[in-house]
Amino acid sequence: MEKPDYSQDYDKLLRSLYRAIIFLSSFAVVLALGLVYYGLLGNPFAAEQSIPVAAKQEAPAARRPGAAADERTEGGVHLATGLRVAEGFEVVRANCTGCHSGKLIAQNRATRDGWQEMIRWMQRTQGLWELGGNEAVILNYLAANYAPEEIGRRASLDLEAIEWYILEE
Ligand code: HEC
Structure with a gap:
C-alpha cells in the first residue's frame, strides 16, 4: 500500500x-x-486645529494681571488712561478709572462746579465713594486740564481763580 x-x-x-x-x-x-x-x-x-491664530494671541501686556502697567505717554497724555499727566493725575487715576475709561473723563469739559456736580451725581447714583481730601485734588486737576473754554490744549493754571479752601481734619 x-x-x-x-x-x-x-x-x-x-x-x-x-x-x-x-x-x-x-x-x-x-x-x-x-x-x-x-x-x-x-x-x-x-x-483646536480650526481656531484662528488671532483668537489664540495673548492679551496685551497691560491687561494681564500682575503685568507692569503701561506707562507710556504721548504729548503729555497717558496712553493707557487717556488722561493728561499733570498735578493730581495719580489721584484721578486711582479714583476715576475703576468703573469707566479715563477717556470718558478726557472727552468732557466743565468748570470746577460742573465737575463737582458730575462727581456728586456719580456718588448719588453710581456708587462712587466719598473722596475726602482727594476731592479738591481731583477737582483742581479736572478744572485745570478739562475746562470748558480750552480747545485741545491745557488751560493755564490761574492761581487767583481757584477757590482754595482749608481741608477738614
Ligand atoms: C463707582 C463707579 C465710578 C467711579 C469710581 C467713577 N465714575 Fe464716573 N461714571 C460712572 C458711571 C456708571 C457713569 C455713566 C457711564 C455711562 O454713561 O456710560 C459715569 C460717567 C462719568 C462721566 C460722563 C458723564 C456724562 O455726562 O456723560 C464723567 C465725566 C465721569 N464719570 C467722571 C468721573 C470722575 C472724574 C471720576 C473720579 C472722581 C469718576 N467718574 C469715577 C461711574 C463711576
Whole structure:
C-alpha cells in the first residue's frame, strides 16, 4: 500500500499561515504609524486645529494681571488712561478709572462746579465713594486740564481763580 503524501497539504497550511501573519501585521504597522503621528503632531481630529491664530494671541501686556502697567505717554497724555499727566493725575487715576475709561473723563469739559456736580451725581447714583481730601485734588486737576473754554490744549493754571479752601481734619 502506498504511503499517503501529506507534504503538499503541509506546505499549503504553512503558506496560508504566513499570509495570515502578513495580513495581520499590516494592521499593526498602520496602528503604529497612527500612534507616532498622534505623539508627534497631536490629535488630528481635535477642534483646536480650526481656531484662528488671532483668537489664540495673548492679551496685551497691560491687561494681564500682575503685568507692569503701561506707562507710556504721548504729548503729555497717558496712553493707557487717556488722561493728561499733570498735578493730581495719580489721584484721578486711582479714583476715576475703576468703573469707566479715563477717556470718558478726557472727552468732557466743565468748570470746577460742573465737575463737582458730575462727581456728586456719580456718588448719588453710581456708587462712587466719598473722596475726602482727594476731592479738591481731583477737582483742581479736572478744572485745570478739562475746562470748558480750552480747545485741545491745557488751560493755564490761574492761581487767583481757584477757590482754595482749608481741608477738614
Ligand atoms: C463707582 C463707579 C465710578 C467711579 C469710581 C467713577 N465714575 Fe464716573 N461714571 C460712572 C458711571 C456708571 C457713569 C455713566 C457711564 C455711562 O454713561 O456710560 C459715569 C460717567 C462719568 C462721566 C460722563 C458723564 C456724562 O455726562 O456723560 C464723567 C465725566 C465721569 N464719570 C467722571 C468721573 C470722575 C472724574 C471720576 C473720579 C472722581 C469718576 N467718574 C469715577 C461711574 C463711576
